[in-house]
Amino acid sequence: MDNIIDREVAWRIFAYEFNRSDLCLSEDDERATNYIITPTGVKCNRLFIVGVVTEVENIGAGNSLWKARIADPTGVTTVYAGQYQPEAAIFLSELKVPAYVAVVGKARTYEPEGGNVYTSIRPEDINNADEKLRDRWVLDTAERTLERIRIIEDALRSGLSGNDLREYLLGKGANTVLADGAARSIEHYKNLDIIITELKDALIHAVEMVSSDDVHRTEDVQHAPEEQRTEEIKKTDVADADEESTQESQIPQIEESEAEIEKEPKEVLADIIDKLDTGRGTSFSGVVEAATAAGIDAESIEAGIKELMAEGRCYEPKIGVLRKV
Numbered sequence: 194m195d196n197i198i199d200r201e202v203a204w205r206i207f208a209y210e211f212n213r214s215d216l217c218l219s220e221d222d223e224r225a226t227n228y229i230i231t232p233t234g235v236k237c238n239r240l241f242i243v244g245v246v247t248e249v250e251n252i253g254a255g256n257s258l259w260k261a262r263i264a265d266p267t268g269v270t271t272v273y274a275g276q277y278q279p280e281a282a283i284f285l286s287e288l289k290v291p292a293y294v295a296v297v298g299k300a301r302t303y304e305p306e307g308g309n310v311y312t313s314i315r316p317e318d319i320n321n322a323d324e325k326l327r328d329r330w331v332l333d334t335a336e337r338t339l340e341r342i343r344i345i346e347d348a349l350r351s352g353l354s355g356n357d358l359r360e361y362l363l364g365k366g367a368n369t370v371l372a373d374g375a376a377r378s379i380e381h382y383k384n385l386d387i388i389i390t391e392l393k394d395a396l397i398h399a400v401e402m403v404s405s406d407d408v409h410r411t412e413d414v415q416h417a418p419e420e421q422r423t424e425e426i427k428k429t430d431v432a433d434a435d436e437e438s439t440q441e442s443q444i445p446q447i448e449e450s451e452a453e454i455e456k457e458p459k460e461v462l463a464d465i466i467d468k469l470d471t472g473r474g475t476s477f478s479g480v481v482e483a484a485t486a487a488g489i490d491a492e493s494i495e496a497g498i499k500e501l502m503a504e505g506r507c508y509e510p511k512i513g514v515l516r517k518v
Contacts (some may be wrong), residue, residue: 201238203297205334206231208268209395210294211240213388215310216381217302221306229300229312230381233341233380234374234389240314243330245297245505245518251284258486259285263294266331266399271313291508291518323430328403335396341371342389348375349386402504405460407429458489459497462485466507466517474516477509 216230216235228236244265249471252260260277288294298316305311307332344367347388353361355376362372379385425479456464465483469475477498498515501507507517 201226201237203241204235204237205330205337206235206267207334207338207392207395208242208244208263208270210267210338210392211237211270211312212242212268213310215302215311218377218379229302229376230377230418232378232382232385232392233338233345234376234378235341236374236377237300239297239317240300241330242314243293244270244312245288245291245327246288246503247502247508247518249288249290251286258282259300261285261288261409263296263502265327265334266402267395270505271311272298272316272319273301273313274316274319281319284319288489290510291505292517293324293327295320295322295326322422331399331403332432335400337513338392338396341375341377342393344375345378345385345389348379354380377431381517395417403418458484458493459487459500460488462497463506463517464503466501466515470515470517474479474510474514477513477515480515 210231211229214229216229217228218228218236226238228238231237242263242265244263246261247264247269248262250260252258253275258273261272261274263272272281274285274287276282277281296314296316297318301313301315303311303313304361343419344365348358348362348364351358351361356378358379359372362375363365363369367375378393382388462480462484463478465487466475469479469483480498481491481494484497489497498507502509505518507515510516
């Protein structure tokens with residue numbers, strides 16, 4: 194047991210929050226742990242993320258450094274693996290994009306001259322994942338983030354700062370790490386209330402996306418041939434099958450044209466890409482043409498495609514080509 198090294202907690206953090214984190218906490222001791230303080234007060238040294246790899250690039254000579262972009266429903270996190278992460282570097286070099294992955298790694302920052310801070314992850318462990326694991330991670334991460342948001346909002350309402358705020362939060366039941374992180378966050382981040390509001394919107398969007406995926410999967414089973422439906426139901430337990438049957442009987446039948454009208458532009462774009470991509474991708478211009486014909490304006494088309502890419506639902510293998518995930 195003496196040889197076991199206690200490691201920092203691997204926090205579940207959405208890309209939206211991580212990418213807006215620019216407060217670094219370093220101690221004088223060279224061996225001391227370095228932290229990134231996020232807007233919700235996480236003293237982050239390690240992260241656990243699950244998402245879709247939409248791009249992998251060799252940016253070092255002789256396969257020495259690999260860069261990957263991993264999308265969750267709120268944004269994209271950058272991961273670098275080099276000579277000090279050989280297993281992760283090999284994994285990325287052999288990965289077929291797009292792919293679901295789970296990553297545990299160290300939080301890192303880069304601050305060039307100009308004052309901007311860029312965040313990234315150096316992977317300690319990276320493995321293949323699937324959509325169900327990604328969805329579970331989204332729900333768990335949303336729950337944990339909401340818990341931290343409640344602490345930050347309570348701290349903002351208190352009007353306290355420094356040690357007084359730490360003592361206040363500890364008295365309200367917050368743990369030592371989050372109490373300290375919240376105090377540092379409030380002191381550092383300007384317009385924190387606006388950041389928290391935007392983060393809430395990102396959480397709603399993330400959970401809605403997962404819920405939407407669940408609905409689509411249920412509809413796929415309901416409209417599949419009888420043999421396929423039977424096989425899918427066998428994969429769930431009897432209780433789940435009974436519940437789904439009850440819910441299905443309560444769902445009103447909607448005409449396809451009405452359903453299309455209710456869809457937001459982004460979802461219409463997702464359907465267009467799905468129909469046009471027969472395996473090798475589809476042209477950007479083809480998607481724009483089809484979307485325009487469906488009554489979507491140019492601004493909404495551009496915004497919708499960017500959002501789909503940020504969510505990891507489509508990607509651009511080369512300029513002018515879109516592929517569904």
